[in-house]
Amino acid sequence: MIRMTAYKWVPTAVHGLVRDLRVRWALEEAGLPYEVQLVERGPEQATAEFRAWQPYGQVPAYEEDGLTLFESGAIVLHIAEKSEALMPKTLRAQVLQWSLAALNSVEMATMLPMLMRFGGVPDGAPRDWALDFCRARLRDTAAVLKDRDYIVCERFTAADILMATVLSELRDTDLVEKEPGIAAYHARCLARPAYKKALADQLRTFAENAPTA
Amino acid sequence: MIRMTAYKWVPTAVHGLVRDLRVRWALEEAGLPYEVQLVERGPEQATAEFRAWQPYGQVPAYEEDGLTLFESGAIVLHIAEKSEALMPKTLRAQVLQWSLAALNSVEMATMLPMLMRFGGVPDGAPRDWALDFCRARLRDTAAVLKDRDYIVCERFTAADILMATVLSELRDTDLVEKEPGIAAYHARCLARPAYKKALADQLRTFAENAPTA
Numbered sequence: 001m002i003r004m005t006a007y008k009w010v011p012t013a014v015h016g017l018v019r020d021l022r023v024r025w026a027l028e029e030a031g032l033p034y035e036v037q038l039v040e041r042g043p044e045q046a047t048a049e050f051r052a053w054q055p056y057g058q059v060p061a062y063e064e065d066g067l068t069l070f071e072s073g074a075i076v077l078h079i080a081e082k083s084e085a086l087m088p089k090t091l092r093a094q095v096l097q098w099s100l101a102a103l104n105s106v107e108m109a110t111m112l113p114m115l116m117r118f119g120g121v122p123d124g125a126p127r128d129w130a131l132d133f134c135r136a137r138l139r140d141t142a143a144v145l146k147d148r149d150y151i152v153c154e155r156f157t158a159a160d161i162l163m164a165t166v167l168s169e170l171r172d173t174d175l176v177e178k179e180p181g182i183a184a185y186h187a188r189c190l191a192r193p194a195y196k197k198a199l200a201d202q203l204r205t206f207a208e209n210a211p212t213a
Numbered sequence: 214m215i216r217m218t219a220y221k222w223v224p225t226a227v228h229g230l231v232r233d234l235r236v237r238w239a240l241e242e243a244g245l246p247y248e249v250q251l252v253e254r255g256p257e258q259a260t261a262e263f264r265a266w267q268p269y270g271q272v273p274a275y276e277e278d279g280l281t282l283f284e285s286g287a288i289v290l291h292i293a294e295k296s297e298a299l300m301p302k303t304l305r306a307q308v309l310q311w312s313l314a315a316l317n318s319v320e321m322a323t324m325l326p327m328l329m330r331f332g333g334v335p336d337g338a339p340r341d342w343a344l345d346f347c348r349a350r351l352r353d354t355a356a357v358l359k360d361r362d363y364i365v366c367e368r369f370t371a372a373d374i375l376m377a378t379v380l381s382e383l384r385d386t387d388l389v390e391k392e393p394g395i396a397a398y399h400a401r402c403l404a405r406p407a408y409k410k411a412l413a414d415q416l417r418t419f420a421e422n423a424p425t426a
Contacts, residue, residue: 051356055314055356058318070310070314071317073317074312077309078309097282099287100290100313101287103313103317105271108324112328115325115343133328140264140268141268143264
């Protein structure tokens, strides 16, 4: 049986962004049943037991027949290796390549506007620079998507789960809509039934556990 | 035969940081011979031919018997799969996990001070916030290294190539030296003959091609 962790509740600003969504989405695409172990944000994240499973005190963490894993990208790739739906055998190296590109070359750029906002970087030159860096990455990614519907090839793979959720981090900006090829790709990925199911499950948990006013 | 790209020359500020170093290091550890194709920074990086190989116009890119790859992390993992020296069969999932942790959970934090500096973020609250974020990631990583010499287990793996080169990005700060467990780990990795050979090869190329004053 597969077991994964997810937060019981988080503020609305990050609903649909917490990274258990990636793992839920991969499991839905692969058709694998799983259980969710809910984690309360706070002291539970700092216990030795929790840190042994997730050294950075975050979610998701994953357990399957005694194998424990953390880091959402690694968990998605681990699931992908069990599923032709997520990683066709002949495209293994390319799925890995684009998964890493999403989580490093692209996310390094998409996280920057978000992290600068959290960090209180004011409007002006530094923020403009971060946005330009991000725009360049999106433009280069859009050039790749001119020739195909998904990031690896004509069909959906695990790399699209990672690329699409990385792009979702830009939802408070107009960066995605300003790059039409990226906007169409993002919408194409998020229209998948497996994504909708995964998102609904994450949001239902947050709704059920919302603090009363 | 294996072929990879590297820059002909870059400014001193990034000597020893350009990511072909990771691939050179992995190839040296695995004992695989390779050829380097030098890339001049500028128009060559924007050609359709170059972008077909490296969509973001960077180095390294990799070619091996017709298989082309980009993204240094993906190339290192591809090499690792050929080499018990880099990825013991029984630890595949854990090497992947820690490689992704280095390139995402940790590098997201280590790149922030560097990117903010490039972006001209002035001293003050935002930069302090970025440094605190980075310190927390290093502290959590140091806790893991209390129990073992390398990031996956007692022996060196591909994940250490990625984690150590991520930590090198902090060389203009005191963040690594302030976390003794991280400093000792970083030094342990960089003391390896394969790293020294890879670094010497990168630096020799830059020296040979340095612009004359």
